[in-house]
Amino acid sequence: MVKKSFEFEPRYSDIEQGIEERKNRIKTLCFKICSKCGETKFIFKFSLDKRNADGRTNICKACRSLEGLNHYYQNRSKMLRQNKEYLKANKKARSIYSKDYRIKNKERLKELAGKWYKSNKKTIKKRNLKYYQENLEACKRRRKLWIEKNKEKIREYNREYKRRRRLKAKESNPGKQEGK
Numbered sequence: 263m264v265k266k267s268f269e270f271e272p273r274y275s276d277i278e279q280g281i282e283e284r285k286n287r288i289k290t291l292c293f294k295i296c297s298k299c300g301e302t303k304f305i306f307k308f309s310l311d312k313r314n315a316d317g318r319t320n321i322c323k324a325c326r327s328l329e330g331l332n333h334y335y336q337n338r339s340k341m342l343r344q345n346k347e348y349l350k351a352n353k354k355a356r357s358i359y360s361k362d363y364r365i366k367n368k369e370r371l372k373e374l375a376g377k378w379y380k381s382n383k384k385t386i387k388k389r390n391l392k393y394y395q396e397n398l399e400a401c402k403r404r405r406k407l408w409i410e411k412n413k414e415k416i417r418e419y420n421r422e423y424k425r426r427r428r429l430k431a432k433e434s435n436p437g438k439q440e441g442k
C-alpha cells in the first residue's frame with residue numbers, strides 16, 4: 263500500500279502551534295494553579311465544584327483542609343470564650359432558674375434520682391467505699407460533726423423507728439404481743 267501524499271505542504275509553524283495548543287489544553291485539563299498557595303497541582307488535588315467553569319475549586323484540597331482546620335480552631339477558642347463569658351454574666355439568673363426548676367420538678371427529679379441509683383447501685387457503693395477508704399480521717403470527722411449537728415433529728419428518727427417496729431410486730435403477731 264502506497265502512502266497517500268499530502269495535497270498541501272503544512273507549514274512547520276502551524277504544526278508547532280497545534281502541538282503547543284494541545285499541550286496547553288492537556289495542561290489546563292490536568293493541572294491547575296491553586297489561588298492560595300500558587301502551586302501548580304494535578305487536577306484531582308482540587309475538589310469538585312459545579313459553580314466553577316472547569317468543575318473544580320480554585321483552592322487545592324490541602325489548602326482547603328488547612329483553612330478548615332484554622333477556622334475550626336479559631337472558632338473553637340472563640341466559642342469557648344463566649345460560652346464562659348455567657349455563663350459568668352448569667353450566673354445569678356441561672357442559679358435562680360435552676361433553683362426554681364428543682365422546686366418545680368421535685369417529685370420528678372426524686373424519681374429520676376431513685377431510678378439512677380437503683381440501676382447504678384453497685385458502682386455507687388463501690389465508689390463510695392473507695393472514697394471512704396481513701397479519705398478515712400476526713401470521713402470520720404465529717405460523720406462526727408454531722409452527728410453533733412443532728413442530735414435531735416437522730417433521736418427523733420430512732421424513736422420513730424422503734425415505734426414502727428413495735429407496731430409491725432403487733433400487726434404480724436397480735437396474739438403473742440397481747441399475751442406479754
Ligand SMILES: [Zn+2]
Pocket residue numbers: 296297298299300301321322323324325
Ligand atoms: Zn494550595
